[in-house]
Amino acid sequence: MPLGDILPEIAVLLTAVAIVLLASFLPRRLQWTGAPVALAGLAIAALFLLAQASGEARATFSQTYALDMASVEGRLLILFATAVTVLLSPRWFATDQRHGEFYAMLLFSTLGAMVLAGALDLLLVLIGVLLSSATGYVLAAYHRDWALSVEAGMKYFLVGALANTALALGATFMIGMLGYPGFGEMAAALAVGEASPLLLVGLGLVVIGMAYKLGAVPAHAWLPDVAEGAPAPAAAFLTVAPKIGAAIALARLVSLFPETGFAIRPLVAALAVITMTLGNLAALWQDDMRRMLGWSSVSQAGYLLMAVTVAGLSDQAMPALLIFLAGYTAANLAAFAAVTHLRGRTARNDYAGLLKTAPFAAIALIIAFLSLVGIPPLGGFLGKLELFLVTIDGGYGWLAVAALFNTVLSLVYYLRFAVPMIWREPSGTLYRLGAWSAVALGIALAATVAVGLLAQAILGPLAGAAFLP
Amino acid sequence: MLTLSILIPLLASLGLFVWSDATKDKARRVALGASALSLICLIIVWLGFDSGPEAPAFQAVSEVGWIDALGVAWRVGVDGMSLAVSLMSGLLFLCAIAWPAETKGRARQYYAWFLFLQGVSLGLFLTLDLLIFYVFFDLTLVGMYFLIGRWGHDQAEYAALKFFVYTLAGSLAILLAILGLVLANDTLTFDMPALIAAQPLGGTDLRASLILLGFLVGFAIKTPLVPFHTWLPLAHVEAPGPASAVLAGVLLKMGTYGMVRIPFQMMRETFAAYAFPLAIVALVAILWGALVALGQTNLKRRIAYTSVNHMGYTVLGIAAAGAMIGSDSVRTLALSGAVTEMVAHGLITGALFLIAGSFYTRTGTYDLARYGGLARIAPLLMAAYFLSAFASFGLPGLAGFVAEFQIFAGSFGVYPVLAAIGLLGLVVTAALFLMMGQQIFFGTPAPGMMAIKDLKPAEIGPLAVLLVLVVLIGLLPGWLLDMIQTGSAFAPFQAVGGAQ
Numbered sequence: 017m018p019l020g021d022i023l024p025e026i027a028v029l030l031t032a033v034a035i036v037l038l039a040s041f042l043p044r045r046l047q048w049t050g051a052p053v054a055l056a057g058l059a060i061a062a063l064f065l066l067a068q069a070s071g072e073a074r075a076t077f078s079q080t081y082a083l084d085m086a087s088v089e090g091r092l093l094i095l096f097a098t099a100v101t102v103l104l105s106p107r108w109f110a111t112d113q114r115h116g117e118f119y120a121m122l123l124f125s126t127l128g129a130m131v132l133a134g135a136l137d138l139l140l141v142l143i144g145v146l147l148s149s150a151t152g153y154v155l156a157a158y159h160r161d162w163a164l165s166v167e168a169g170m171k172y173f174l175v176g177a178l179a180n181t182a183l184a185l186g187a188t189f190m191i192g193m194l195g196y197p198g199f200g201e202m203a204a205a206l207a208v209g210e211a212s213p214l215l216l217v218g219l220g221l222v223v224i225g226m227a228y229k230l231g232a233v234p235a236h237a238w239l240p241d242v243a244e245g246a247p248a249p250a251a252a253f254l255t256v257a258p259k260i261g262a263a264i265a266l267a268r269l270v271s272l273f274p275e276t277g278f279a280i281r282p283l284v285a286a287l288a289v290i291t292m293t294l295g296n297l298a299a300l301w302q303d304d305m306r307r308m309l310g311w312s313s314v315s316q317a318g319y320l321l322m323a324v325t326v327a328g329l330s331d332q333a334m335p336a337l338l339i340f341l342a343g344y345t346a347a348n349l350a351a352f353a354a355v356t357h358l359r360g361r362t363a364r365n366d367y368a369g370l371l372k373t374a375p376f377a378a379i380a381l382i383i384a385f386l387s388l389v390g391i392p393p394l395g396g397f398l399g400k401l402e403l404f405l406v407t408i409d410g411g412y413g414w415l416a417v418a419a420l421f422n423t424v425l426s427l428v429y430y431l432r433f434a435v436p437m438i439w440r441e442p443s444g445t446l447y448r449l450g451a452w453s454a455v456a457l458g459i460a461l462a463a464t465v466a467v468g469l470l471a472q473a474i475l476g477p478l479a480g481a482a483f484l485p
Numbered sequence: 486m487l488t489l490s491i492l493i494p495l496l497a498s499l500g501l502f503v504w505s506d507a508t509k510d511k512a513r514r515v516a517l518g519a520s521a522l523s524l525i526c527l528i529i530v531w532l533g534f535d536s537g538p539e540a541p542a543f544q545a546v547s548e549v550g551w552i553d554a555l556g557v558a559w560r561v562g563v564d565g566m567s568l569a570v571s572l573m574s575g576l577l578f579l580c581a582i583a584w585p586a587e588t589k590g591r592a593r594q595y596y597a598w599f600l601f602l603q604g605v606s607l608g609l610f611l612t613l614d615l616l617i618f619y620v621f622f623d624l625t626l627v628g629m630y631f632l633i634g635r636w637g638h639d640q641a642e643y644a645a646l647k648f649f650v651y652t653l654a655g656s657l658a659i660l661l662a663i664l665g666l667v668l669a670n671d672t673l674t675f676d677m678p679a680l681i682a683a684q685p686l687g688g689t690d691l692r693a694s695l696i697l698l699g700f701l702v703g704f705a706i707k708t709p710l711v712p713f714h715t716w717l718p719l720a721h722v723e724a725p726g727p728a729s730a731v732l733a734g735v736l737l738k739m740g741t742y743g744m745v746r747i748p749f750q751m752m753r754e755t756f757a758a759y760a761f762p763l764a765i766v767a768l769v770a771i772l773w774g775a776l777v778a779l780g781q782t783n784l785k786r787r788i789a790y791t792s793v794n795h796m797g798y799t800v801l802g803i804a805a806a807g808a809m810i811g812s813d814s815v816r817t818l819a820l821s822g823a824v825t826e827m828v829a830h831g832l833i834t835g836a837l838f839l840i841a842g843s844f845y846t847r848t849g850t851y852d853l854a855r856y857g858g859l860a861r862i863a864p865l866l867m868a869a870y871f872l873s874a875f876a877s878f879g880l881p882g883l884a885g886f887v888a889e890f891q892i893f894a895g896s897f898g899v900y901p902v903l904a905a906i907g908l909l910g911l912v913v914t915a916a917l918f919l920m921m922g923q924q925i926f927f928g929t930p931a932p933g934m935m936a937i938k939d940l941k942p943a944e945i946g947p948l949a950v951l952l953v954l955v956v957l958i959g960l961l962p963g964w965l966l967d968m969i970q971t972g973s974a975f976a977p978f979q980a981v982g983g984a985q
Binding site for chain 2: 335386389391392393397398401402404405408409413416417420421423424427428431435438439471472475476478479
């Protein structure tokens, strides 16, 4: 067994186990030490990952796990999202009795997302989704005594149970019809085979299962509730990390299919348009910051499906997906970090005059919003630019036009929240969470700007690199 | 040097945002200094500018890599057109910053946003990279959004929102068109000179037509042309005086400048095929702008609509020049007129909006009916107003005349009927400016107008600079025209083949 190829995953796993042990022995006032331990584990995993970034694409463990640049950058991004979440947590959970275990649960969930980013096998995708979901339910419902949090976990679980069943069923159909679970063999079988109804049904079910992890239509309903009700650090994590893994896995799956003969790309394109439009329209009416961010996260899932649509058609599709994910991750984390830093303050009116009372958090929120809209030179702009580029290149120009209208629409609700911060008079007292979350906010904010300005660092290694399968 | 002229205001702006205990006076001095330095950098480039017949397409060129994977780099350089427009912009920004503004207790942020806007506006005119062009195009929206929203009048937030949403839609249309154009090229690059040389799209097939449409709609929103102009009057009315001056003088030029630089230069054949419809739209803008302006009772709205009218002239000139009918000299005349109009309109309308700002700070209203009989009370204000107004409707000897004469002379050679109808616009604007002057300055002084003071020295300075230039260009247009007609935009077009 080439265990050396999965050292990053092993590092995360061992750290999680260590934290479980640590948390069961440490007194309550020392539970926060889980955070530095988790950070150290993540850093080690990141170092192992960087060692894998050689530019060559190879598969390991009998061709089931990809070590190409998409997998490396995707997993790095997931580690980054986890690290920011860890930084947000110590003060947030300070009074929680099960504070320490949160970090372990977070790392297990991270592991699930990482597996998704590298999976080259439908069964491995299934394992990744299940691991990421099962831990996700716990993260969402971590505040056991708070109805909203429990409701969020419940919704996440119910939608998830349905979607995961669909995924398992669909995977069975596909493996049965094509004969293999591995992506490489599936591609070969698809190149010669014809579309059978059962295969298409299986494919549709798999797409639904993946849509759940992405927060895309038709399995998006959990996202606003989780964003609103889950502990704010958990919400930051759940709206970002699983998406990264699932997006890469789905893009790999779609790229297996030939351009014609299978209706998969029009299907994904249609889901993309419906998802972004629905997310944006619903976000227009929100008066709750976290719910708005949840719906905005739905619409962003629609944008990222644009790159998935043209996976395999345009050789820029994977780089586009990754730079978009990087921009989205940074901006979304910055927004949730700001919310966390302000102790979860969430009603729109409570944000009035924030620029005066908490300029740092307000500026971070505004920049995150601008990046999510796609205003240059922030990270979100580069992502959208690449998405537009590949969809036009791949022959789906109309998708870019739809995204254009949606972008204009999204500006309205982001400004709806930004304007009171800038121009209203402050009211009420403001509570902040402390230094940990301020650091997290600063890092996420810096990343939001850096993804735009230093895009070459992300795109350079991807340019010309081969992607599996 | 060009990079410096962009970076200095941007860095100074950042400095002002960070420097939390800057007083109004200090902030203003920093802003003036940075703005002036930036203008000086441009003037140095101008002094070294070669306007001879052998001049290269772009001068003062420099390039630093940015995102190699996408063929994007920091590229700057000027030809006559961009140098003229950016010199005008730099000057107008300096004047707008020097103008004694009502900063609502937030002087530091006010001047910081102004510097930011100056940096990104100059960047837009000076860059030679399509993506950076777009970056700056979008950033001007952000800067203007904050200036209007924070320092505007009663309905400022709504006006700022409408401005932002409207022009963001336009800029995204441009982004899609840019990507379409770049993808049509063989290699992935956003290098403007390379794309101009390559002419990646020709003919009038669906793709080329859609891409041209994207550019034209996007730039038409910014310019603005009828029917995309509805954001303009509101934004102008609500914006503070100096911001209005910059909005009209600099930001509107981005539409026409972009129109020349990108669709006109990079897809000449397609542009030529659609020049006539564009000319008709321009004509509608000319007449609509003039007639609607006539019907306004709000001082600023009236000036705002004359901007629609004047930008209509500019687009008419561009369309005539791009039509590829008529002789070379006629087309050069039309384009030269269009670029001169950009410069002249920037100076003149900049001055007019600053004057409108002076009115507002004195009376608190833009309602024309409440003005009257100011001639004796404020003679300097009257002189400045009438000089700008005369220049605006094209009285010979002033800058507006030089521009409009060339546009109409050029257009007559290409679209004689359209040009003839367009002349009506001149008559209407002349009438409306004279009537407005009459209302404000003559007759019996309206109640409440007696206490008005004449222009202060701080207001006289910027206005004098702008108006002296207006007269200078009117009397001695040669130096400006020589500069404008140098370089890339005026290079004779050689077809490179491809689909016709």
